[in-house]
Amino acid sequence: WIPAVHINNMISNVGLLDLSGTSLRLIPKAARELRKSIKDPENASQLAKDAKLYGVYDVDIVSKEFGNDITNAFEQTFKTETDQFLPEDVLGFSGLIGKSLNKIKNLTTKKAERFYQLEDHVFRLAVFMDRINKKGGIGKVTQAQKIEAAQEARKWFIDYDINAPLINFMRRYTTPFISYTYRVVPLIAEAAVMRPHKFAKWALLGYMVNQAGQ
Secondary structure, eight states, X not given: OOHHHHHHHHHHHHHHHHHTTOOTTHHHHHHHHHHHHHHOGGGXXXXXXXXXXTTTTTXXXXXXXXXXXXXXXXXXXXXXXXHHXXXXXXXXXXXXXXXXXXXXXXHTHHHHHHHHHHHHHHHHHHHHHHHHHHTTOTTTOOHHHHHHHHHHHHHHTOOOOOOOHHHHHHHHHTOTTHHHHHHHHHXXXXXXXXXXXXXXXXXXXXXXXXXXXX
């Protein structure tokens, strides 16, 4: 990943957070809660534990769009073909190369993917916190309300778990990143109806940025 990707992702996340009706002031608190839950899961807050339990983090782009299905399929095909046609000593050498490349991957692209993932997790947790707080706090909400809050958190930061056959075909073969557009358009439409002042603010900001770039 290049820095521009992370910048674009953060700008998109800030806009979606605002359109969702969640205060930007929750971001630092969500970041602290997430950091603590990663470093010390057993002593994480109940809110952080519930966020994980109810699947707030399960539908991000890294897990769903850049998941292991394609990678595993490629690796299995490569192994099958090389095992069939290459001599054992060559396979041993290629295995060493593979291990070396995998170490490099873990130190570069894997870390970048994880950082990208954590960016989204902070914003998802912020929405979850907002919805829980608006229902009375973590100690007063019902299980059904927790599920609803988790659904809101997944929805507003793009639920990449898509079952539409046409969309899945397009993102696999013709338009890899159509998932974002497919999910974000209804969110923008909802914001335009439910929070028109926020929609107008971001529409104006987008227009100004576009005009400045011309």
